Amino acid sequence: MTTPPLRKDAARNREQIVAVARDLVDEGVPLQLNDVARRVGLGVGTVYRHFPTAEALLETVATRSLEMLVAHGEQALDDDDPWRALAGFLIRTVEVQVTDASLSTVTAAPTDALAHTTELKRALWSLGGRLFDRARDAGVVRADLASADLVPLMCGIAYAATVHGGAGAARADTARRYLTALLEGLRTG
Amino acid sequence: MTTPPLRKDAARNREQIVAVARDLVDEGVPLQLNDVARRVGLGVGTVYRHFPTAEALLETVATRSLEMLVAHGEQALDDDDPWRALAGFLIRTVEVQVTDASLSTVTAAPTDALAHTTELKRALWSLGGRLFDRARDAGVVRADLASADLVPLMCGIAYAATVHGGAGAARADTARRYLTALLEGLRTG
Amino acid sequence: MTTPPLRKDAARNREQIVAVARDLVDEGVPLQLNDVARRVGLGVGTVYRHFPTAEALLETVATRSLEMLVAHGEQALDDDDPWRALAGFLIRTVEVQVTDASLSTVTAAPTDALAHTTELKRALWSLGGRLFDRARDAGVVRADLASADLVPLMCGIAYAATVHGGAGAARADTARRYLTALLEGLRTG
Amino acid sequence: MTTPPLRKDAARNREQIVAVARDLVDEGVPLQLNDVARRVGLGVGTVYRHFPTAEALLETVATRSLEMLVAHGEQALDDDDPWRALAGFLIRTVEVQVTDASLSTVTAAPTDALAHTTELKRALWSLGGRLFDRARDAGVVRADLASADLVPLMCGIAYAATVHGGAGAARADTARRYLTALLEGLRTG
DNA sequence: CATGAATGAGCCTTCATTCAT
DNA sequence: AATGAATGAAGGCTCATTCAT
Numbered sequence: 091m092t093t094p095p096l097r098k099d100a101a102r103n104r105e106q107i108v109a110v111a112r113d114l115v116d117e118g119v120p121l122q123l124n125d126v127a128r129r130v131g132l133g134v135g136t137v138y139r140h141f142p143t144a145e146a147l148l149e150t151v152a153t154r155s156l157e158m159l160v161a162h163g164e165q166a167l168d169d170d171d172p173w174r175a176l177a178g179f180l181i182r183t184v185e186v187q188v189t190d191a192s193l194s195t196v197t198a199a200p201t202d203a204l205a206h207t208t209e210l211k212r213a214l215w216s217l218g219g220r221l222f223d224r225a226r227d228a229g230v231v232r233a234d235l236a237s238a239d240l241v242p243l244m245c246g247i248a249y250a251a252t253v254h255g256g257a258g259a260a261r262a263d264t265a266r267r268y269l270t271a272l273l274e275g276l277r278t279g
Numbered sequence: 280m281t282t283p284p285l286r287k288d289a290a291r292n293r294e295q296i297v298a299v300a301r302d303l304v305d306e307g308v309p310l311q312l313n314d315v316a317r318r319v320g321l322g323v324g325t326v327y328r329h330f331p332t333a334e335a336l337l338e339t340v341a342t343r344s345l346e347m348l349v350a351h352g353e354q355a356l357d358d359d360d361p362w363r364a365l366a367g368f369l370i371r372t373v374e375v376q377v378t379d380a381s382l383s384t385v386t387a388a389p390t391d392a393l394a395h396t397t398e399l400k401r402a403l404w405s406l407g408g409r410l411f412d413r414a415r416d417a418g419v420v421r422a423d424l425a426s427a428d429l430v431p432l433m434c435g436i437a438y439a440a441t442v443h444g445g446a447g448a449a450r451a452d453t454a455r456r457y458l459t460a461l462l463e464g465l466r467t468g
Numbered sequence: 469m470t471t472p473p474l475r476k477d478a479a480r481n482r483e484q485i486v487a488v489a490r491d492l493v494d495e496g497v498p499l500q501l502n503d504v505a506r507r508v509g510l511g512v513g514t515v516y517r518h519f520p521t522a523e524a525l526l527e528t529v530a531t532r533s534l535e536m537l538v539a540h541g542e543q544a545l546d547d548d549d550p551w552r553a554l555a556g557f558l559i560r561t562v563e564v565q566v567t568d569a570s571l572s573t574v575t576a577a578p579t580d581a582l583a584h585t586t587e588l589k590r591a592l593w594s595l596g597g598r599l600f601d602r603a604r605d606a607g608v609v610r611a612d613l614a615s616a617d618l619v620p621l622m623c624g625i626a627y628a629a630t631v632h633g634g635a636g637a638a639r640a641d642t643a644r645r646y647l648t649a650l651l652e653g654l655r656t657g
Numbered sequence: 658m659t660t661p662p663l664r665k666d667a668a669r670n671r672e673q674i675v676a677v678a679r680d681l682v683d684e685g686v687p688l689q690l691n692d693v694a695r696r697v698g699l700g701v702g703t704v705y706r707h708f709p710t711a712e713a714l715l716e717t718v719a720t721r722s723l724e725m726l727v728a729h730g731e732q733a734l735d736d737d738d739p740w741r742a743l744a745g746f747l748i749r750t751v752e753v754q755v756t757d758a759s760l761s762t763v764t765a766a767p768t769d770a771l772a773h774t775t776e777l778k779r780a781l782w783s784l785g786g787r788l789f790d791r792a793r794d795a796g797v798v799r800a801d802l803a804s805a806d807l808v809p810l811m812c813g814i815a816y817a818a819t820v821h822g823g824a825g826a827a828r829a830d831t832a833r834r835y836l837t838a839l840l841e842g843l844r845t846g
Numbered sequence: 847c848a849t850g851a852a853t854g855a856g857c858c859t860t861c862a863t864t865c866a867t
Numbered sequence: 868a869a870t871g872a873a874t875g876a877a878g879g880c881t882c883a884t885t886c887a888t
Contacts, residue, residue, distance in 0.1 A: 100872055133874040198442045234456055242443040243457060250435025253387045267423055268432060275464030322849035478851055511853040576820045612834055621835060624817025631765045632809035645801055646810060653842030700870035
C-alpha cells in the first residue's frame with residue numbers, strides 16, 4: 091500500500107511535472123500530457139510513467155489544496171461556536187478553490203482517477219457535513235438546506251467568481267463577497 | 280441591418296438545424312457542425328453557410344431563452360415592489376438557465392459570435408442592473424453587491440445545481456432552493 | 469441498404485486506396501491506414517472516411533477473391549461427379565488463397581469488420597459444405613472428416629506453402645502439391 | 658563454446674524468466690520483455706542481460722520441445738519399419754507443435770536469434786529428411802513430395818488446427834485427425 | 847444554394863531499448 | 868550484476884474547416 095521510495099532524479103522529474111502542470115492549470119490551459127512533457131523537457135513516456143492519465147496528474151496537483159482544506163476543517167471542529175466554525179471553513183474553502191484552478195475540476199468530478207483523491211474528497215465532505223450538522227442542530231442555519239448542498243454551493247460560488255472575471259486577489263475578493271451574501275442567507279434569524 | 284430574405288427551403292433548413300442543435304445541447308452532447316448536419320440530413324456545407332461556427336449556432340439556440348428573459352425583465356420593471364420585481368426576475372433567470380443548457384455557456388462566455396447575442400446580453404444585464412439599482416435605492420438589498428454581480432451569481436447557482444446532480448425538474452428545484460438562500464442573503468434586515 | 473452512388477473523384481480515391489492496400493498486402497507489409505494514405509497521396513482522414521479500420525480495408529481487398537471463389541463454387545455444384553467437383557473447388561480455393569495474401573487473414577479471422585465479408589464467407593462455407601457432403605454421401609471421402617474441416621485445412625495448406633518459401637507461381641505449385649497429397653488422403657479406396 | 662559459469666542467483670533468475678515466458682506464450686500473450694520482467698519481479702535490464710531480444714527468449718522457451726523432438730527422431734531411426742518410423746515422428750511433431758505455442762513461431766521463422774536454435778532446427782530437418790528418404794527409398798511414400806516439405810506440412814497442420822478452434826486436448830485431436838488424412842495421402846497405394 | 851469528400855494538424859498512447867544509478 | 872526510469876519514434880484516431888462538383 092505504501093508508495094515505493096522514488097529515486098532522486100525520478101522524484102525531481104515528478105516534482106517538475108507537477109509544477110509545470112500547476113502552471114498550466116493556473117493559466118487556464120487544458121492539461122495535455124504531451125504538452126507537459128515538452129515544457130518540462132522530458133519524453134512523453136516519462137510523464138505517462140508518473141501519471142497514467144491527465145486526470146491523475148490534475149488530481150495530484152489538487153492534492154495539496156485538498157489536504158490543506160482537510161486540515162483546516164479538522165481545526166474548525168475544535169471551535170466552540172458552530173456558526174463561526176462553519177463560516178470559517180466555507181470561507182477558506184472558497185478562497186482555496188478560487189486560488190487553485192485544479193480544485194474546481196477535481197471537486198466537481200463525479201469520479202476520481204486516484205484513490206487518494208477519493209479519500210480526501212470523502213474526508214472533506216464528511217468534515218463539511220459535521221460542521222454543517224452541528225450548526226443546524228444549534229439552530230443557526232436554514233432548515234431547507236442540507237450538508238450535501240455545501241459542495242455544489244462552494245463550486246457555484248467559485249464559478250460565479252470566475253464568470254465575474256478578474257484574476258488573483260481580485261477574484262478571491264469577489265468570491266468572498268458572494269460567499270458573505272450566501273452566508274447571510276444561510277444564517278437563521 | 281435587415282435580415283436578407285430567405286428562400287423557403289433555406290428557412291426550413293435553418294429551422295431544422297436549430298432544432299437538432301437544441302436537441303443535442305439538451306442531451307449534453309457537445310455541438311459539432313458535422314454531427315448536426317448528419318442528423319438533419321444536410322451537407323456540412325449547408326450548415327456552415329447558415330452558421331459559420333458552432334458558437335454561432337449555440338447562440339442562436341440560446342436566443343429564444345434570452346429573448347424570453349428580456350421580455351420578463353421588461354415586465355418586471357412595471358412591478359411597483361422593487362424587491363418582488365428583482366426576486367421574480369432572478370428566479371425566472373435561474374429557472375431558464377437550468378432548463379436550457381445552451382444558456383449557461385452563452386451567458387458565461389466573455390465574447391460572442393453573433394452581434395444579436397451581444398445585444399440581447401447587454402439588454403439583459405441592463406434590465407438586471409435597473410431592477411437591482413431600484414431595489415438598492417429602496418434600501419432592500421445589501422450595499423456590498425453591485426448590479427454587475429447578478430449575472431455571475433445566476434451562473435454560479437445554475438452551475439451549483441449542475442454539480443449537485445439530478446436532471447430536469449429535480450435540478451430546477453435544487454437551483455430554486457439555492458437561489459432562495461441567496462436571496463435571503465441579498466435582502467436587508 | 470444500397471451503397472449511395474459515389475462521386476467520380478471519390479470513387480477514384482477509393483479504388484486507389486484499395487489498389488495500394490493490395491500492393492502492401494502482397495508485399496507482406498501489415499496494413500496501416502496512415503501508411504496507405506501517404507502512399508496514395510491522400511490525407512489520413514480520407515482513408516478513414518472510406519475505411520473505418522484496417523480490417524475493413526483488408527476485407528475489401530479480399531472481396532474480389534472471395535467473390536470469385538463463390539462463383540466457382542456455384543459452378544462446381546453443377547458438376548455431376550461429386551469428387552471432381554469437390555477437388556476442383558478445393559484446388560481453386562488454395563490457388564486463390566496463395567495468390568492473394570489478404571485472403572488468409574480474412575478467412576482465418578473469427579469475426580469480420582464488414583457485413584458483406586460475413587455474407588461471402590458464409591456463402592463460401594456453405595458451398596464447400598454442400599460439395600463435401602455430396603462427396604461423402606457418394607462415399608468418396610473419409611468419414612472422419614467433416615465439412616467444418618475444409619476451411620482450416622485450406623488455410624493450413626496455404627500457410628504450409630508460405631512456410632516453404634518461394635513466391636508467386638512457385639508458391640502456388642507448392643500449395644498444389646500439398647493439396648494433391650491431402651486429396652489422396654481424403655479420398656476413399 | 659562452453660556456457661560461462663552462472664552465479665546461482667543469476668541461474669535462478671534465468672529459469673524464472675523462462676518459466677514466466679512459457680506461461681505467457683501458453684496464454685497466447687505476445688512476449689514483451691518488460692512484461693516478463695514485471696511478472697518475474699525483476700528489472701527490465703536483468704531480463705535484457707539474459708535475453709537480448711524477445712525472439713531469443715522465445716527460442717529458449719522452445720528449446721525444450723525441440724530437443725524432445727530431436728530425441729524422438731533419433732529413436733525413430735532405430736525402427737525397422739520405415740513407414741511406421743516416419744509416421745510416428747510426424748505425429749509426435751504435430752502433437753508437440755500444437756501443445757507448445759512457442760514452437761510454431763520458432764519453427765516457421767526463416768531466421769533465428771540463437772545459434773543453438775539453428776542447430777536444433779537443422780538437426781530436426783535432417784532427421785526428418787533421413788526418415789522421409791528411407792521411406793521413399795522403401796517405396797512407401799509419394800514421389801512428388803520431398804523431405805523439404807515435411808516442416809511446412811507440419812506447420813500447416815498445426816495452423817489448420819488453430820484455425821479450426823478449440824483449445825488444449827481438443828485442438829490436439831483435430832491436429833491428429835488432419836495428420837491422419839495427410840498420412841493417407843502420403844502413403845503409396 | 848447545396849453537397850459532402852478531402853484535408854491534415856493535433857492529440858493520445860504504447861513499447862523496445864538504453865544507461866545512469 | 869541488477870535496477871528501473873527515461874526515451875521518443877511510431878502508430879492510432881478525430882474533427883473543424885475548405886472547396887470542387
